[in-house]
Amino acid sequence: MSMFPKISLRHEVEKYLKEGFVNKEQFNGLNVPILQHPDLQDVLLIPVIGPRKNIKKQHCEAIVGAQCGNAVLRGAHVYVPGIVSASKFMKAGDVISVYSDIKGKCKKGAKEFDGTKVFLGNGISELSRKEIFSGLPELRGIGIRMTEPIYLSPSFDNVLPSYLFLQNLPSAVVAHVLDPQPGEKILDLCAAPGGKTTHIAALMHDQGEVIALDKISNKVEKIKQNALLLGLNSIKAFCFDGTKALKLDMVKDAEGKPPFLPESFDRILLDAPCSGMGQRPNMACSWTLKEVTSYQPLQRKLFTVAVELLKPGGVLVYSTCTISLAENEEQVAWALRTFPYLQLQPQEPQIGGEGMLGAGLSLEQLKQLQRFDPSVVPLRDTDIDALRDARIEDMIWLANKDCIGFFIAKFIKCKST
Template sequence: MYYPKSPFVKCRAVESQLFRRNLPHFEDFLQWLCETPKITTYRVNHLETTTENFANKVRSSSQSFQCTVTTDPNLPEVVFLSKGKKLAKHDPTLKEVIVDKSCGAALLRGAHLYAPGVLAMQSGTKQDEVVNVFADLEGKCKKGTTTEYLSDQKTFIGIGQVKQQRYQIYGDGLDPKGVAVEMVSTVSGVPSIGDLSSTEALLQNLPSIVCVHVLDPKPKEIILDMCSAPGNKTTHIAELMGNQGTIIALDKTESKIQLIKNKVQNYGFDSIKPFAFDSTKSFDETLIRKSALEGPPFGRNTFDRILLDAPCSALGNRPVLADSLTPKMLSSYPVVQKKLFCNAVELLKVGGVLVFSTCTIVEDENEGMVKWALDKFPNLKLVDATPFYGGEGVEGCDLSDEERKKVQRFGIKNRVEDVDSVGFFISKFIKVE
């Protein structure tokens, strides 16, 4: 199904009564969900370079895209890249390249098209040829298709220039890598400068950066990142600590933990200790005086601060081009989040800080979780999730007005007007006696 205001979105979960109940102003939200955020942010590693130096590097890369590069003294490690004015228009005389919905969303955020993301490219497409790029919303385009893909559920993403031909992408035994199509412009207007990430700075959504500032890590503390992959917030914690202290980074699978190990090696953050472990089992009440460095599980009152950036429905990662979530799937996330939360409360020291966050806008996974936690754990105190860049908690939820003002929800209405980011939620607790 397609929506009149949102021709890109196909999302069963959005149609559910559960979702409609949790989000007032449904049609406005739907429009917002399918739009590309107006700002792109890089987080500068001050252990490697200065914000001004990296900002100048971005300016030199984005001059032809008519966009603005700015900084914010309240977030001194962030470089903001505004939406440009160069909008793509479909050209029916050009050949086409097809990508999946996830890749299409990345292109609308300013990425170039890498070879593994190319679903189809028409025969005879030459090196440096200019092409139309479409996203296949229904997922029925066969890999390697040679002809025009006929479907009323494909959407135009933008214009690009071919850098790899078919034989380089689809040849037998090949492991295609690198940029296959360099995007020239997109319908979102976000400048297609690719990813300038390096050890100097990392492409990262603004709410994720704010989230670690809310945690407010200090040098020499012992900190737990319960769901740490791919490690962007983990490395940010290390940077704010000056790489002094201990950060235990957990995630369930070895493949995800390997991503963090790679970052540790690239950045040289020896304060980060990654472990492949299920955080729903990270607390063991029989353990006494076990060092965090020995690895999971851990005993009671082990950590000064805990970041629980929980698994969630991810219905905040704009733009959403299509989605196959069902109401049943949506209802499963709070179950896992509660298990993780119970472990976190036991592992946190008295006086310690727990930050709970998600990259979704679903009330049951956000304000609903905060209400549940306050009712279940009388030794938790909800405090202001500062610095505030997002908006208040959703009106009509189970939290009081005072509690709604303490949490931070990035959505349609934010406290800072110019902040148009992905959807996100942050709450902060202190463990008391």
């Protein structure tokens, strides 16, 4: 039995969800089952069909950048700025095959490309080649409408935007692990774009105060937009560098803006900036060793601030969307050595696997960590017939495992610093 109450919706909204989403979702004539997660009552699981191997490739081609390719694999159409190359005689209305240039070798405006490319599916061009590369600002909308993507998933664009928020499963798990309670003061130290922030506020029934910080102003505006869209009034978002969020003098700030006095928060989420090597899909593997190793010092600086801002008895959740030992288990070992008044805590729900060996943590400590590792799931093709024949238990197991790479650690601060 879940410790969380069933999400409360208006009757007509619940009826609509039951009829249209909890049971099935239509996509190009296909019935895709939508499942409620058994351990997270506010989470619906959306199966994805693919990769489909029976799509006939066309002679007319378009090449897109790696980041655009990632978006297409997630269900997006191709927008004009993402198109790098198009066949010489491509015109509006043509059926074309779309490929991703994963090494960034294709020259802008090329008429053909024989380098390394990954097939993303077929679509219909909404513009001619000449229009695509004209540079006119009014032609920055959809350039290719994907009709046969290699991955099929239902579109939730503009579907109950005030009630539904698309997230990866581990990102939804984090807010439950934090376990926010109504009336508490909670800090989301690196909050943009606000998915976890809004989830925290929703789990608190919008009762209390959720402070969201990010140092990039347009991302802070996105947090505010998401809070407004979801009707959440407990969120206050500020454009502020989290490493400077601790107030060094003891003069009280009555306005409630950052920086904050020590021991101001009941719970803190540090979803830290990281190398992002757990993100999927990702076809742009351009990290340098310097970039990959640059995150650990920043994470420790943010962690130190978070510990100082946490009340005695408060909960600190540290998470990343990367897979490296240095940014995950090594950070936990460092934190336990550096802050002896922190204790590692078991997590609820425990959906991911335990931590990885190599950082000097005990087996018991590793069991208290949560690591989502998609490499444990063998790559397989999923078509609509496989979904129809699959058991619900198997689909939920796959959803729990075949997700982004992610890491979660939960601490409690035992005494005042």
